[in-house]
Amino acid sequence: MxxxxxxxxxxxxxxxxxxxxxxxxxxxxxxxxxxxxxxxxxxxxxxxxxxxxWDQLTIDEHGKTIVNWRQLKISFRYLIFLFVEIVKANFVVAAIVLSPKMPISPGLIVLKVTLKKDLSRVLYANSITITPGTITVDLEGDRLLVHGMTKDHAFGVRSWYMYDIMKDLEESA
Amino acid sequence: MVIFKEILAVILLFGGLFFLSVGVIGLIRLPDIYNRLHALGKCDTLGTGLVISAMILLVPGMTNVIKLFLMLFLTFAINPVMTHLITKTAYVRGTSLTEGSFVVSTYYEEEEGEFLKGEGE
Structure with a gap:
């Protein structure tokens, strides 16, 4: 030993x-x-x-920890926008569920994420899950399988503004 | 001062109650497992969050408030993960979508300007 x-x-x-x-x-x-x-x-x-x-617990993925104020600022902004999106998502779901006709047109859609780090990809997938009308079903490589509640929501994920913030966050490191 | 705090707490509690009941109504009304998880995964996050916020206003003592903040954070972190896991399990087991669902199994790649075969059904 x-x-x-x-x-x-x-x-x-x-x-x-x-x-x-x-x-x-x-x-x-x-x-x-x-x-x-x-x-x-x-x-x-x-x-x-x-x-x-606990040797594996590091803040960075491997090696040294560097304090990066710009990255902290961008992640703070990301969290605020995420909270706004969560509240919006709840009202969207409530409107769909409580309306008598239930206007849903569900479906699956594949989209591409070009984020490099595993951590940012996982965070982005989880952000998709708690925001309006979309759930991440699977994440494999650079492809995300997303289930949308209506067609607009499903196709709206392709050009979502949170993706730009996440990209920005990754490049600032 | 105390009465304002209690009124705010009651408003938050009823907001949480509203969203939790919307989640349950969605569970009953929506057609298949994927759509049901939309209702549960989202409404439970905010509903539980609002109920815990009301409890933060009502409980005495700093330690309890910190523990409740921890619960709030963990709820927001765990809920999407569990929703995703249930959805993924359903997808891997081949649970069929409801009638009239669309499936787009390609994605458009802008640089090369062509449709690539993606993962789908």
Whole structure:
């Protein structure tokens, strides 16, 4: 049995692992909500050892963590637009379900995403799922299979403005 | 001040109730599993979110508020994933679409200007 070198992570990415340890510590204090010395001691011990043992947990995909303010700003904008779209989606579905005739024309459509990172593709697929009238059925390579509730919604995904923001977000890295 | 907070909480609660009932009505009325998941996946996200927001206004104590915020975040993260998983399982098992559905199995690639064979039925 080989002993796993715990310090390897620190050598590779010291600022990133410190950031993760501090985030874990903040989360610990938010949940425990008390400041005795026992809580502080346990929190520091646990967050440092978690950071060391959980070698796979990095903020970037591999390697170093770089703070990128522009990327943070764009992702904040993405979240705001996503929330607006979620609220809109609910009213669209409510209008369709509650109308007596139920004006649906459902169907499947294939579209292409040219996003490079796995993470941004998954986020984009999930954004499609919680926004008006569309659900992502399958994601394979650069092709997305989308089910739309009406024809307009299904074809509207092909030129959706959130895609441009996601593209922008990926290029800013 | 307390009365305004409670009125706001009641408004949020009834909003959440409205969207959750729309989800259930959609589950009953819509024709096939894909359309039903449209109603459930979306309305449950906002309905649960509104109910949890009302609870954030009503519960005492900072710790509970933080835990409820965590639940809110997790709901918004998990709901689309579960919707997608159920839809994908239904698609892989070959559940048929309802009558009158369209299937577009190609996508248009702008650079080359031709229709490529895509994945579809």
């Amino acid at each position: 080989r002993i796993y070198p715990l310090w390897k992570r620190l050598k590779r990415d010291l600022p990133g692992s410190m950031l993760i340890a501090v985030l874990l510590l903040i989360f610990w204090f938010l949940i425990s909500a008390s400041l005795d010395w026992q809580h502080i001691f346990t929190g520091i011990l646990l967050s440092i050892s978690l950071t060391l043992f």
